[in-house]
Each structure stands twice: as C-alpha cells, then as structure tokens.
Amino acid sequence: MTALLHVTGLSKRFRGLTAVAHVTFSVRAGHIHGLIGPNGAGKTTVFNLISGVLPPDDGEIAVDGRSVTRLPVHARAGLGLARTFQNIRLFDGMTVLENVATGAHARLTATLMQCLFRTPAWRAEERRLREQSLELLEVVGLRDRADLPAGDLSYGEQRRLEIARGLASAPRLLLLDEPAAGMNPHETEALARLLGRVRDRGVTLLLVEHDMGFVMKLCDWITVLNFGRCIAEGPPAEIRRDPVVIEAYLGAKGAARLACGESSL
C-alpha cells in the first residue's frame, strides 16, 4: 500500500447543511493529486478536516497508515502534514523570511533553555534555518523580498510565500487550497513548474483548484466532489472525458459544447 493519505467515510455537517458526505479517497505518495468540483462542493471543508482546523462528524483520516482523526491541529504538523489557505493567512507583521522560518516550527528542536542562553546548538539550528528558509524563498522566487513585511507582497507573491511557508516544515504531504487563484496566466505557468519541482523534491501534493487547464496538466490523479460527495476519480485523461464530471461542472449546455470539441476541461 503506497497511500500516504487515506480518507475514509469523511462527513461534516453545518447545522442542516451536509458539506461533506462519506468522502473516501487516497493520495499516493509522490503524486500531485487534484481535488476538484464546482463551488460549494466541499473541497475546502475536506481540507479543513484533513488539517484538523475542523473536527469531522464521522470518518477517518490516516497519514501513512496512522490515524490523525483525533489529533489536534498543531500535532499534525509533526506528522508531515502542511497546508496553505484559500484566503491567504500569512503573518502580516513578520518579514517574508520570518514567515518561512515560522513554518519550520514543528521540526525545530531548540528548548526554552537553549533559546534563553543562546547555546551553540541553538545558534547552529537558527543558522541552518536561515539558510534553508532563504533557499525555499529562492525556490518560490521571493529571495529578493526576504526582509519585506509579508503584508507588503503582491497577491501572487503572497500565494507563493504561503507555499514556501508550508514547505518549511519539510512536510510529506502539502495541501494547497487554490494556489493559482488570482494569478495571471504567466504566474500560473510558473506555479505549475514550481509545483512540479516541489513534487520532485519528494513532497506529495493534494490541491484544490478551479483552473482546469492547470489541474489537468499538472495532476497525476483527480478526485471530483459535487455537493459534498465523491462523484468520480481517476487520471486526468479519464476525468476530462467523464460525462458525470462534465455535467456536474458545466451543466448540460457546457457538456454539449464540449461534445462539439470545444474542450475547456
């Protein structure tokens, strides 16, 4: 079994609304896995359940065979889980570099006493952290922004900083919530290359995204949600031809247009 993330029968209700209903899927190690679906399909709720920001009503979440369902949010980072947010949540007052360094919190080992007395071990860890953080900024193309307040970055830059911050903990699985939102085509293309490089570093990616060209080109495997349910699963080539998916996404009219060869999926 090579599933890094295993989600079984996941359900979440908000009062009367069932946001996620019995969702089951697996993310294989080394894959870029897309989670797609129309607005309100429950994609972000699934992310919130996996990262622990919301507690599920039902279901199981396992990372590398270990159940994390009942672990508090902060305990999941140590198991190799990291995420970005759809509505960017950077630490605005901190510099770009400090944001990345904060992302590494879970894998740092300095104790209070080591910090207080600035021991050689602490110094060495902080020096390595600075180098690694700068390297990550290099990867996402923000090296020259390192000392700016994070709040001063442009929208696209903030998205890339979120990715760098997510990578700082050296996660095995990075959840990306609409990483290309608000980016122009040029930036989106650069992001696709960036995510390819991230996967090549050994990080498995699960991403929610609305840009279908981006998803179809980048993902190895796709899970489709609609109204909180899993309606299809497979490689991009299958998904883009799946009539259930096309209808969920584009409605009957769009499906007809697609049939005429005007593919937008």
Place this chain on the structure above:
Amino acid sequence: MPWLDDILWTYQTLIHSLGINGLLALSMYVVLAAGQLSLGQAAFMGLGAYTGALLSLHTGLPFALVLAASALAPAVVAAVIGIPTLRLTGVYLAIATIGLGEVLRVVYVNAGITGGALGLNGIPGRTETWMIFLALGLALAGAFAVGQSRIGRAMEAMRSDGIAAAVMGIDRAAGQLAALLVSAMLAGLAGCFSAHSASFIGPNDYAFETAVTILSFAILGGTGSPLGPVVGALVLTALPEVLRPLQDFRLVFNGLIIVLVVLFLPRGVVPWRMPRLGRLPRGMAP
C-alpha cells in the same frame, strides 16, 4: 561621590518605581506578545506584594526565597484562571482577570491576616535598588533572547493568526498559558519589590486603576519589542515628576501626552520591531 548618594537617597522612591514599573510593563508585554489581553497584572502584582510582605513579617526567610515565593504564588493563580479561559479567544481572559482583581481586593479587605482595609504596615525595607534593576535587566535580556527564537516567532504567529499558527504546529493554548504564567511571575516579583520598598501596602493599591496604568505602559511604549513597554513605563513614571512645576495641571498634561502618543504614534514611542530571526550576515544581503 556624595552628590550621587544624595540624589539616590532623595529620589529613591522614584528610582525604585522606575524599575518596578519597568518589570510590570514587561509582564504586560509577555501577555500581549502572545496575543492575549490581561487586565490582571495589578492583581498578580498584589499577590506578589502580599505574599512577600506576609513572609517577611511572619517568617525569617531570606529575601531571595521571599522573592521566589512571591513570583510563584501569582503563577499558581494564573494557571487556575488561565487554563479554563485560554481555550477561548478574545476578551475572556481580560474579563476573567478583571474579576480576579476584584475578588482579591475583597479578600484582602476581609481576611484578618492581610490587615483588612488598613493593609500591612512596617514591611522591612529589604529591596535594594540594584536588585530591582538586576531583575529588570535579566528579564529584558530573557525577553529578547526568547523573542528572537522559535518561541518568539510562535508567539507572534499565534498573535497574528491563531489558525495558521496551529497549522504550523504551534500549540496556541499551551503557548498562551506559558506566557500568562511568566507574566504573572514578573508581576509578582515587581509586587514583592514594591512592598519591600514602600513598607506599606493596602488592598486598593492593586485595583483596576493600577491594571489600566500597567496596560498604558505597553500602549505608550509600543509592543514591537520588549524595550517599548519598559520605555513606556519609564516615561509614564517619570512624567509626573518632570511635570511637577505645572502643579495642579500636571495630571491634565500627563493625560494629554498619552492621548497624543496614541493618536500620532500608534506603534508607541518605540516603534522599532524586534527581528525574529538572526540578522543577515554582512555581504549576504540580497
């Protein structure tokens, strides 16, 4: 240098107050830096003062142990009110700590051992100027060292965005509780110094008004670094003395200065923000 001794003797109360208020300001900073608002710093200070005074009056403990006990007592109380309130966000801790101050005031007034409304008299003057400033210096150095480490970054992260911080692996509840405990210890220490400097303490010394004064140290000084609140405390403590020639108008000017700073220097008189990761070595700057 006899003239220096003269100054120190004449202004001893003021000099002690400068250091003690600096410690109180730091205790406020530690809570604010972790993203919580406490209005219990005066209550923690009062617990330290009463603990220290009672130990000095009734036991022969050395002053170092009295100080330690005065720091621990408020920390225990902080844990008791902190654990249930820190799971909540927003103003719950502020409200709980206001309540704590009032409860303690009533206890001091009614309990026999605390001297009732008259307070405690004849507390030995065991506080030396160097002790206060040594404690302040060590606390300030500690705040800088911790503030520039992963712990400082975690604290700013939980203040800035609790959910994002939790996703980074930061345990917000534990971090904020720890900050509250450290803050209570600093305030207790300040209270013990002040009781052994003033020789008299009363139940109304640690009421809501004092809590607001301590908060205003931090607001005036700014919370970008531990230095800000300490400078704020020095300014607000020295100001009434500096404004003495204005006689009856000095409180008006005192208030006016605070209002002007809040209006025109929203980040305080020390707007400098402490970096959270060691500086770039020379030549490595991008």
